[in-house]
Amino acid sequence: MKKIIGTIVLFAVLLSASTIYASGLPQNTLSKWYGQSFEKESGSKREFVSSDIENTFEEVNTFLLETLESFQSSIAGIIDNQIKESKAGIEGYQQDTKSQLDQSVAELKKVNLEDYVDNEKIENKIDQDIEEVLIEVFGN
Numbered sequence: 001m002k003k004i005i006g007t008i009v010l011f012a013v014l015l016s017a018s019t020i021y022a023s024g025l026p027q028n029t030l031s032k033w034y035g036q037s038f039e040k041e042s043g044s045k046r047e048f049v050s051s052d053i054e055n056t057f058e059e060v061n062t063f064l065l066e067t068l069e070s071f072q073s074s075i076a077g078i079i080d081n082q083i084k085e086s087k088a089g090i091e092g093y094q095q096d097t098k099s100q101l102d103q104s105v106a107e108l109k110k111v112n113l114e115d116y117v118d119n120e121k122i123e124n125k126i127d128q129d130i131e132e133v134l135i136e137v138f139g140n
Helices: 002-110 113-138
Strands: none
Touching: none
């Protein structure tokens, strides 16, 4: 029985000693392992993230340059269209004015200026005759 009690006591002492040792060891070991793993992973992640950020900025820059070129070409196209429309409007107005002038010239050529002068002379003669009649009537 002494042997059994001795074995139990020895087992209990060894168990408690190993528990005390094991409880202190994993904290330090786990802490070191975690610290080393964190540094290792954060270093690789930092490189990965920085390269991703750099790639993203390059893509954004490329997108902005393409958008700028697109806007410039769109604006140039709009300006060209406005210039063409303005020229067409001016040319149309010029043609209308020329057409109206040509029409006026044609109408004036149809009018006989001699008839106009004769009509003017007749109107002047009538005005003179009316004045003479009025003078005779009212006795001035």
